[in-house]
Amino acid sequence: MNGKDVTFLEDTFKKFYFEHFDLLHVPDDPNQREFGYQRFNGGMNRHISLKSDKELHLLLMQNKPSDVYCSNARYMFPNLPMSEKDWQNAELIFDIDAKDLRKEHPKNNTLIKCSECNEISELGESCPKCNSTKLLFTTLTCDDCIKSTKDEVLKLNKILIDDLGINEENIKIFFSGNEGFHIYVHKSEYENVGSRERAELSDYIMFRGGIPETFGFRKFNTNKSSLPKFDDVGWNGRLAKHLFQTKSNRSKISQQILSGGYALFQKKLEDFRDSIGIKIDPNVTQDIHRIFRLPGSINSKSGLTKIFVEDLKKFDPYTDACFIDDEEIEVAANCPIEFSLKKKKFGPFKNEQVSVPKFAAVYMMCKGIASSV
Amino acid sequence: MIAIFKLSWYTIVMVNLGNDEIVKYPFLTEAGKYLNDLGFSLEQFGTDPDLKKIVDNAFERIITSSEGRIFKSDPSSNNSALPLEIFSFLIAVILLKLSGMNTLIRRFSLAEARRAEKFLEKDLMNHQDITKAKLSLQILQELFSVTVEKIDEEFTILVSDYLKHSINFHEREWKLINRKVTNGKVHLTPHETVRLVRKELDRHIYTKINSSSTPEMIIGFETYVDKLKQLAKKFEVKTVESKEFPPCIKHAIEVLEKGENLPHSGRFLLATFLLNKGQTVEQIAPLFKNAPDYNPKVTIYQLNQLSGISGTTEYKSPSCEKVKSQNLCFPVPACDTIINPLQFGRKRV
Numbered sequence: 212m213n214g215k216d217v218t219f220l221e222d223t224f225k226k227f228y229f230e231h232f233d234l235l236h237v238p239d240d241p242n243q244r245e246f247g248y249q250r251f252n253g254g255m256n257r258h259i260s261l262k263s264d265k266e267l268h269l270l271l272m273q274n275k276p277s278d279v280y281c282s283n284a285r286y287m288f289p290n291l292p293m294s295e296k297d298w299q300n301a302e303l304i305f306d307i308d309a310k311d312l313r314k315e316h317p318k319n320n321t322l323i324k325c326s327e328c329n330e331i332s333e334l335g336e337s338c339p340k341c342n343s344t345k346l347l348f349t350t351l352t353c354d355d356c357i358k359s360t361k362d363e364v365l366k367l368n369k370i371l372i373d374d375l376g377i378n379e380e381n382i383k384i385f386f387s388g389n390e391g392f393h394i395y396v397h398k399s400e401y402e403n404v405g406s407r408e409r410a411e412l413s414d415y416i417m418f419r420g421g422i423p424e425t426f427g428f429r430k431f432n433t434n435k436s437s438l439p440k441f442d443d444v445g446w447n448g449r450l451a452k453h454l455f456q457t458k459s460n461r462s463k464i465s466q467q468i469l470s471g472g473y474a475l476f477q478k479k480l481e482d483f484r485d486s487i488g489i490k491i492d493p494n495v496t497q498d499i500h501r502i503f504r505l506p507g508s509i510n511s512k513s514g515l516t517k518i519f520v521e522d523l524k525k526f527d528p529y530t531d532a533c534f535i536d537d538e539e540i541e542v543a544a545n546c547p548i549e550f551s552l553k554k555k556k557f558g559p560f561k562n563e564q565v566s567v568p569k570f571a572a573v574y575m576m577c578k579g580i581a582s583s584v
Numbered sequence: 585m586i587a588i589f590k591l592s593w594y595t596i597v598m599v600n601l602g603n604d605e606i607v608k609y610p611f612l613t614e615a616g617k618y619l620n621d622l623g624f625s626l627e628q629f630g631t632d633p634d635l636k637k638i639v640d641n642a643f644e645r646i647i648t649s650s651e652g653r654i655f656k657s658d659p660s661s662n663n664s665a666l667p668l669e670i671f672s673f674l675i676a677v678i679l680l681k682l683s684g685m686n687t688l689i690r691r692f693s694l695a696e697a698r699r700a701e702k703f704l705e706k707d708l709m710n711h712q713d714i715t716k717a718k719l720s721l722q723i724l725q726e727l728f729s730v731t732v733e734k735i736d737e738e739f740t741i742l743v744s745d746y747l748k749h750s751i752n753f754h755e756r757e758w759k760l761i762n763r764k765v766t767n768g769k770v771h772l773t774p775h776e777t778v779r780l781v782r783k784e785l786d787r788h789i790y791t792k793i794n795s796s797s798t799p800e801m802i803i804g805f806e807t808y809v810d811k812l813k814q815l816a817k818k819f820e821v822k823t824v825e826s827k828e829f830p831p832c833i834k835h836a837i838e839v840l841e842k843g844e845n846l847p848h849s850g851r852f853l854l855a856t857f858l859l860n861k862g863q864t865v866e867q868i869a870p871l872f873k874n875a876p877d878y879n880p881k882v883t884i885y886q887l888n889q890l891s892g893i894s895g896t897t898e899y900k901s902p903s904c905e906k907v908k909s910q911n912l913c914f915p916v917p918a919c920d921t922i923i924n925p926l927q928f929g930r931k932r933v
Contacts, residue, residue: 294897326876345843345876375743376768400744400768408747410909415760419909425762444766493909494849 234507280502308391388510418488514573630804642675649695830928
């Protein structure tokens, strides 16, 4: 990013923080958390300890960060190097991101950047200018992506409550600031479990590693009655609903499953991961030393804010998480596809100088498709 | 009718163990104290011909365990004033300590854990004698911090407790997905409940033996100890290693060579694998040249971090389980017997 863009974004972010201190708070037990931040074009500064909202606000004003982070873990000595921090516990966090849900890039919402010649163009298999296949994909605002991500969050919540016994009040959903959601579980017995245990929880939620015996299909002497039933709890019940659709189908489909044999059923179970497993990012859940984007802070990948979601169904990230003002700004934009923010459509812009509200300018600059003039 | 036994915390439950219980769970005793209380000294076992049978028994108990078998209980042998099985356990521990053969201690601990497991399971299901059922629940609670609730014929434990133990198993049946899970609890049969803590039971016995002090050589024990030292040599393992990379590493290299994007977890796997195999940061860095987001400075920085040159930790190559969960595993038959990619191609000779 060039120096002029950096200065513009730093000033814009700083103004946002100054005007929205009410959105930015240190979490519970702040003196046990590790904080970190990045600056535009800079590396990560972490192992920072902050004790109050005031110290956090000071950091934002002094350092003009592009991104701000805080650990879900609590440590005895959060500002020491990792091996000396003395890990105590960590909230359980799940990340559901639109990029992990889609099988292919949404055609109308994705642009490609060529790693060889830097050309930006509409979605394609190779660079239209130099034919290189070394491409970076960037997705712009996509309502369908957000809709499917929300559905996934709701499915996750149900498993957390019904299977894992988590109190609904302790589940908090945050929009990540780009194209996903972070689901925090507070005050649960899972806070004390380590990384390997969290990996197991991830596998459970993602429906990974199931064996036919779990679902009543033994190598020998299996009959229809042992296969999953509609009213079963946990994955057996969910699998039954997926397999049979209606109760009346159970007998017929069960017979087909039995005729297919053990190996085929095992293979099907693996395939069901894609259809019924929840698409969380397992690396996020099992990393107990990670620092997460701080709620209330801006995501420099988009200029949108990571924000608490009160009502998931009604939530529209492209309006509710877009806090930058609408002062008109001139930028040089190279955005071959349309995007939409605060219910307004922008683009396509073909390497042209345009006047857009600041929130749209920031969005494009963060996506690397516009520069200050 | 639902009967729930929920246990409160007892400070030292084991104090009042009767001989019946000590026979089943001899590792709960303090060996030296137990012998003293009964008026015996260790030296007597080396010299008193009447006690030779006990030392023979102890030796036999170690041999049995070294062969992977479980020492069989003979209840009638414990009715006398000299409970043979308790003594044979305690003397076996002394013989093991004198031999100093870790491989035998490991085999002995595991066999004793499996033996105790059988009793625990039986006691858990004991409907006639509620105190026996309670004691087994208490052992689970106090030694392994597992609170077990009994609901009819089923047992349930908290998912978080279950996970702390189940992660030690590699068999797929122990994965949480293969368990009945509801409302934060995992449902288990009595056999599974006890099996869940086998490794910890093994570790408990192993640690207890290892942390006990080694006595001076006892006259009359020398021949037994020499035989144990000879026996341990049988279990020394020599291995050879092929130079071939496992399929997950080959795949990671292929992806990079094609200039496609290898996810962070794949890069971590490749880098830690090669570092652990002894390659240097300079040898590894060029592999990432073709990545669409290649940045030489960042690559070197991250490799230095992983190798421990810059940070304090030298990162280990992730386990096969983790690689599998990251969709980076492409197993071949030779992968069946390994749990970490680093073990690929290693063979015993």
